[in-house]
Amino acid sequence: MANNTRFTTEELVGRFEDRRDVKNLMGKYVVSILLKREPTMFETFWSKKDDICLGVNEGYYQGAAAIKDYYKTIDKYTVATRDLMVKLFPKETAGKTPEQLYGIGPFEDRSINNAVIEIAADGKTARGMWSVIGNVTDVTVRGPVSHWVCGTIAADLIRENDKWKIWHLLYLEDVKSPTGHNWSEGKNPYPELPEFAPLAAISLPQPNVKKVVRERYSVNRPFTKLPRIPEPYDTFAETFSYGI
Amino acid sequence: MTTKIKKTYYTEDERILRVWDIEDIKDLMGRRGFYVASDMRREELNDLWVNSPKYRKTASLGSNWGYYVGMDNISNYYVVKHIADRQKVLDAYCAAHPGVENRRENLGYGCMSFHPVGTPLVVLSGDGYTAKGNWYVAGQDSTWQPGGPAECRWINDRLAVDFVKENGQWKIWHLVISNDLQIVAGEDLNNKPTIPVPGTDPIENEFLAGNPTIKMQTHNPVMNWSDGYPFFLTPYFHFEDEISYGPEGHPNIDKYQEK
Numbered sequence: 001m002a003n004n005t006r007f008t009t010e011e012l013v014g015r016f017e018d019r020r021d022v023k024n025l026m027g028k029y030v031v032s033i034l035l036k037r038e039p040t041m042f043e044t045f046w047s048k049k050d051d052i053c054l055g056v057n058e059g060y061y062q063g064a065a066a067i068k069d070y071y072k073t074i075d076k077y078t079v080a081t082r083d084l085m086v087k088l089f090p091k092e093t094a095g096k097t098p099e100q101l102y103g104i105g106p107f108e109d110r111s112i113n114n115a116v117i118e119i120a121a122d123g124k125t126a127r128g129m130w131s132v133i134g135n136v137t138d139v140t141v142r143g144p145v146s147h148w149v150c151g152t153i154a155a156d157l158i159r160e161n162d163k164w165k166i167w168h169l170l171y172l173e174d175v176k177s178p179t180g181h182n183w184s185e186g187k188n189p190y191p192e193l194p195e196f197a198p199l200a201a202i203s204l205p206q207p208n209v210k211k212v213v214r215e216r217y218s219v220n221r222p223f224t225k226l227p228r229i230p231e232p233y234d235t236f237a238e239t240f241s242y243g244i
Numbered sequence: 245m246t247t248k249i250k251k252t253y254y255t256e257d258e259r260i261l262r263v264w265d266i267e268d269i270k271d272l273m274g275r276r277g278f279y280v281a282s283d284m285r286r287e288e289l290n291d292l293w294v295n296s297p298k299y300r301k302t303a304s305l306g307s308n309w310g311y312y313v314g315m316d317n318i319s320n321y322y323v324v325k326h327i328a329d330r331q332k333v334l335d336a337y338c339a340a341h342p343g344v345e346n347r348r349e350n351l352g353y354g355c356m357s358f359h360p361v362g363t364p365l366v367v368l369s370g371d372g373y374t375a376k377g378n379w380y381v382a383g384q385d386s387t388w389q390p391g392g393p394a395e396c397r398w399i400n401d402r403l404a405v406d407f408v409k410e411n412g413q414w415k416i417w418h419l420v421i422s423n424d425l426q427i428v429a430g431e432d433l434n435n436k437p438t439i440p441v442p443g444t445d446p447i448e449n450e451f452l453a454g455n456p457t458i459k460m461q462t463h464n465p466v467m468n469w470s471d472g473y474p475f476f477l478t479p480y481f482h483f484e485d486e487i488s489y490g491p492e493g494h495p496n497i498d499k500y501q502e503k
Contacts, residue, residue: 003412004264012260019267114360116274131277131360133382150358150384152281174356175384182430184354184386184394217386219394220341223352225282229275 003232006121018119018164022126022157025164030110030132030153036078036103038071047158047165053243055170057214059207060244066208077202081105081139084198109134110149121234126164127242129154129230136176141200142190148183150175154227154242168243170227172214184219209244252370252481266366269375269407269414276416277360277381283330283352285323289315294415299408304490306420308463309448310456311491321454327351329450336390354388361403370481375407375414376489378477381421384429396429397446404474404489418490420474423447424465440466458491460500 004012025045032041046052046067054061054070061067085104086093093101114131132151137144151173158167177183178190215221233239254262272292279288293315294303300315305322312318330351337353338346344353361379368375381401386394406418426447427433443449452459463473474489485492491500 004261004268005412009257009260012264016260016263016267113362114274114277116271116278129274129278131281131358133358133360174358180430182393182396182428184396217356219354219388221354221356222350223283223355225284226278229278 014123015119018123018126019117021164022117022119022128023115025157025166026112026115026128026130026153026155029166030112033108033110036106036108038074038078041071042068045166047160047167049158049167051168051243052166053168053209055168055172055213055242055244056207057172057212057216059211059213060209061205061207062209062244066205069205073202073204077199078103078106080199080202084139084196088195105139105144107135107137107146110136110151112153116230118230118232120236120239121232124159125167125236126157126159127155127230127239128157129227132171132173135179139196139199141192141196142188143193143196145188145190146179147176148179149173152226154230156236156242168241170213170242172227174214174217176216183217186218258372262368262372265368265372265375265414269366269368269377270364272407272414272416273361273364273377273379273403273405280357280359283355283357285326286319289319289323292416293318294408294410294417296410299410299415299417302417302490304418304457306418306422306462306489306491307447307451308422308465309451309461310459311462312454313457313491317457321451321456325454330355333388337388340390354386354394356384356386358385359383359399359401365477367477367479369483370479373409374417374483376477376480376487377403377405377407378474379403379405397426398429399423399447400425402474406483406489408483418488420462420489422463422465422474438466458500460491460494460496462494462496 007015029045052064052067054067061070082098082101082104086101110132111134112130112132115128117126117128119126130153132149132153134149135146136149137146151171154170155166156168157164175183178188181189215224227242228240276288276292279292294300303315303318305312305318312321333355334346334351334353338344344350359381360383361381363380364377366375366377381399381403383399384397385399386396388394402422402424404420405416407414408417427436463471473494480487487493491497
């Protein structure tokens with residue numbers, strides 16, 4: 001833990017507000033995923049720095065173009081899902097505009113807790129780590145499939161124009177497994193359904209920096225520690241990064 | 245409880261430091277959640293628990309079935325026994341997978357722990373020397389077992405913690421992990437027996453196998469929710485035994501000591 005007595009009262013108040021703002025930022029991020037706000041998430045949350053990156057289990061989306069493409073593809077999938085739902089459920093979707101129906105189908109709750117947050121002593125950067133536990137229902141080629149999700153988020157944040165922005169973000173899943181089943185079996189017990197086949201045409205782009213950042217849990221996974229926990233620090237130059 | 249809260253006035257400096265004390269304690273428990281997930285139990289006890297001889301002697305790790313008291317007893321259960329249990333799992337894993345070396349670095353093959361803390365409630369003492377906190381855990385444990393899928397369980401625990409400041413840093417002094425619910429992944433909770441068959445609760449069995457310092461039922465989540473243990477926090481000025489989350493604070497400790 002940081003030595004709080006090194007800061008003035010005013011600095012401590014400011015640092016508390018920073019901490020609150022970092023918590024709110026990450027809360028808004030995960031709720032934005034729930035509300036299918038991918039079309040605006042890059043502009044809302046990400047820093048303008050050149051070395052931004054989004055890390056997932058299979059690698060990193062490095063740079064603005066790769067991260068924008070990631071969100072754009074999810075948006076494309078959301079539109080395709082909506083269009084399929086309208087086709088499969090004409091009665092239930094009648095009378096609503098495409099904009100009103102955007103997001104119909106999936107449900108992505110990735111609630112975060114267990115926070116550890118450090119604000120740099122110089123106030124210019126911050127970092128945090130959270131646990132994720134939630135329920136994600138995807139509309140897939142197998143129809144809608146609900147999953148339990150367990151994972152970790154770790155982020156470096158940077159202050160730009162007096163607002164906190166994401167600089168490097170890791171979202172690492174240990175478990176994404178169909179509900180009602182043992183997650184160590186690693187199976188999806190549901191068959192592919194022909195009426196959902198159109199969704200196969202859209203898939204997330206591969207990370208442009210391919211690397212096994214974290215294997216998902218399986219019965220044969222060697223024990224795998226989490227990313228390094230944030231520690232008190234003075235300036236970003238002296239600490240580790242959650243980026244590449 | 246006899247400890248009384250006095251109306252206390254703090255300067256602005258003191259108020260903001262007290263705000264930060266509570267934030268630091270929340271972070272401490274978040275760190276503990278990550279240490280648990282990384283199976284860093286020895287490091288957890290070294291880094292996050294009390295170190296001074298006075299507090300090491302009275303530290304405790306409790307559950308619905310009793311307490312380990314003193315850091316040595318806690319360590320023997322929480323670290324040494326745990327490593328031994330993991331070694332048994334590794335022995336069986338290596339027997340089934342001859343290509344995997346049976347060495348310390350491979351402990352935990354096919355295993356995972358995930359006990360994140362949420363729903364924090366933290367109270368700082370009026371005198372600023374101690375604090376108490378409650379959290380809720382909705383997590384899981386997965387343990388490799390031969391011949392099939394891993395044993396994967398959803399775990400719901402209520403955590404109750406006493407903290408003390410050592411050299412300006414908050415440390416865990418007493419911790420109670422009170423299990424409310426555990427269920428095998430994929431099973432229907434509605435099909436669980438209303439009254440568990442004695443000796444079949446794996447969490448109880450694991451806790452008792454380490455031979456706790458004090459073996460007593462502290463909380464019965466099946467038929468006696470109203471015992472209210474671990475008890476809710478209320479504001480307090482000065483730490484006293486009767487509000488402790490260690491065994492000395494349990495309402496039935498006198499009955500245990502009479503035996």
